[in-house]
Amino acid sequence: xxxxxxxxxxxxxxxxxxxxxxxxxxxxxxxxxxxxxxxxxxxxxxxxxxxxxxxxxxxxxxxxxxxxxxxxxxxxxxxxxxxxxxxxxxxxxxxxxxxxxxxxxxxxxxxxxxxxxxxxxxxxxxxxxxxxxxxxxxxxxxxxxxxxxxxxxxxxxxxxxxxxxxxxxxxxxxxxxxxxxxxxxxxxxxxxxxxxxxxxxxxx
Numbered sequence: 518x519x520x521x522x523x524x525x526x527x528x529x530x531x532x533x534x535x536x537x538x539x540x541x542x543x544x545x546x547x548x549x550x551x552x553x554x555x556x557x558x559x560x561x562x563x564x565x566x567x568x569x570x571x572x573x574x575x576x577x578x579x580x581x582x583x584x585x586x587x588x589x590x591x592x593x594x595x596x597x598x599x600x601x602x603x604x605x606x607x608x609x610x611x612x613x614x615x616x617x618x619x620x621x622x623x624x625x626x627x628x629x630x631x632x633x634x635x636x637x638x639x640x641x642x643x644x645x646x647x648x649x650x651x652x653x654x655x656x657x658x659x660x661x662x663x664x665x666x667x668x669x670x671x672x673x674x675x676x677x678x679x680x681x682x683x684x685x686x687x688x689x690x691x692x693x694x695x696x697x698x699x700x701x702x703x704x705x706x707x708x709x710x711x712x713x714x715x716x717x718x719x720x721x
Contacts, residue, residue, distance in 0.1 A: 529645075529647075529648060529684070529685060529688050530588075530592065530684075530685070531645060531682065531683070531684045531688070532584075532588060532682065532683040532684070533674075533676070533680055533681065533682050533683075534680070534681050535677065535679050535680050535681070536580070536632075536679055536680075536681045537678070537679030539574075539576070539577040539580070539632070539679070539681075540634065540678065540679050542573045542574055542576070542577060543574055543577055543632060543634065543704060544634055545573060546568050546571050546573050546574050547565070547568075547608040547634060547702065547704065550565035550566060550568055550607075550608060551563055551565055551608060551610055551702075553565070553566075554566060559612070560612070561611070561612050561613065561614055561615035562609070562610070562611055562612070562615040562617075563609070563610040563612075564607060564608075564609055564610075565607045565608045565609075566607060567603075567605055567606055567607050568606060568607070568608075569603035569605075569606035569706075574606075577632075578603065578606070581603075581630055581632075581681070581706060581708070582601045582602065582603065582708060583601075584683065585601045585627075585628040585630065585683060585708045586599075586600065586601045588628065588683055589601070589627065589628065589710070596710075598712060598713050599710050599711065599712060599713060600710070600711060600712075600713045600714075601627070601628070601708045601709070601710055602708065602709055602710075602711060603706060603707075603708055604624070604625070604626055604707045604708060604709045605705070605706060605707045606704060606705075606706045607704070607705060608634070608702060608703070608704050608705075609702065609703055609704075609705055610700045610701070610702050611640070611641045611692065611695045611700060611701040611702075612695060612700050613695055613696075613697065613698055614694055614695065614696070615641070615694070615695050615701075616641065616691070616692055616693055616694040616695065617641075617691055617692040618691055619646060619689050619690070619691045620689065620690070620691065621648075621686065621687050621688065621689050621690075622686040622687075622707045623686070623687075625709045625710075626686035626707040626708065626709055627685070627686055627708060627709055627710050628683055628684070628685065628686055628707070628708045629683075629684050629685070629686045629688070629690070629705070629706065629707050629708075630681065630682060630683050630684075630705075630706040630707075630708065631643060631676075631681070631682040631703050631704070631705055631706070632679075632680075632681045632682075632703060632704040632706070633676045633677070633678055633679065633680050633681075633682075633702075633703045634678060634702040634703055634704065635678060635699070635700060635701060635702040635703075636675070636676060636677060636678050636701060637695075637697050637699035637700075637701060638697065639695065639696045639697030639699075640695045640696075640697055640699065640700075640701035641692040641693055641694070641695045641701040642673050642674060642675050642692065642693040643673070643674040643675075643676060643682065643690065643692060644671055644672070644673050644674075644690060644691045644692065644693055645671065645672045645674070645684065645688060645689070645690050646670065646671045646688075646689040646690065646691065647669070647670045647671065647689075648687060648688055648689055652670075653670055656668065656670055673693070686707055686708075
C-alpha cells in the first residue's frame with residue numbers, strides 16, 4: 518500500500534499543566550467569593566463575581582496571562598506589540614446534578630482557561646467538542662469511542678485538582694453532570710488581547 522504524506526491542518530490546540538502551587542491562594546479567594554454569592558437556599562450551580570484583581574491571586578493571574586500570551590505567540594500570531602488581559606475570572610461550583618451546556622466565548626475573547634480546584638470522582642468532566650459543524654453533521658460512526666482519532670467529535674477530560682487548561686475561546690466546551698454529592702469547583706477565565714501600552718515620551 519502506498520504511503521501518503523499526511524498533514525494536520527487547522528487544528529484545535531489544547532494545553533494542560535499541573536500547577537498545584539496556586540491551589541491555596543486560589544481556593545482561599547474562591548471560598549470567600551462563593552460564600553458571598555451563595556443564596557440562602559442551596560443551589561445546584563453557584564457562580565461568583567470576578568476576582569482577577571484580588572492581590573492574593575496576583576501570581577496566579579500573572580502566570581495565566583503570560584502563558585496565554587506565550588501560547589498565542591507560539592501558534593504564529595504577531596504578539597510582540599500586543600498584551601493579554603483578563604476579561605473574566607470567576608469560580609463555578611457545580612453541585613449534585615449540575616452541569617453546563619455546550620458553548621463558546623465571544624466578545625473578543627481569544628483564550629479560555631480552566632483551573633480545577635475540587636474534582637470528586639463522580640463530579641463534572643470537561644468536554645471539548647469538534648468546532649467544525651460540517652464534519653459533525655456528516656460524521657460516520659466511530660469505531661472506538663475510547664480512542665482519540667480524527668473521527669472523534671468530543672473529548673472528555675477528567676483533570677486532577679491543580680490542573681490548568683488553556684484552549685481557544687472559540688472551541689466549544691461543556692461540563693458533564695455532577696452525579697456525586699461533593700461539589701465540583703473550578704476557576705473559569707477568558708482572556709482578550711489589546712495593543713501594548715506605549716511608553717510616554719517626554720518632550721523637552
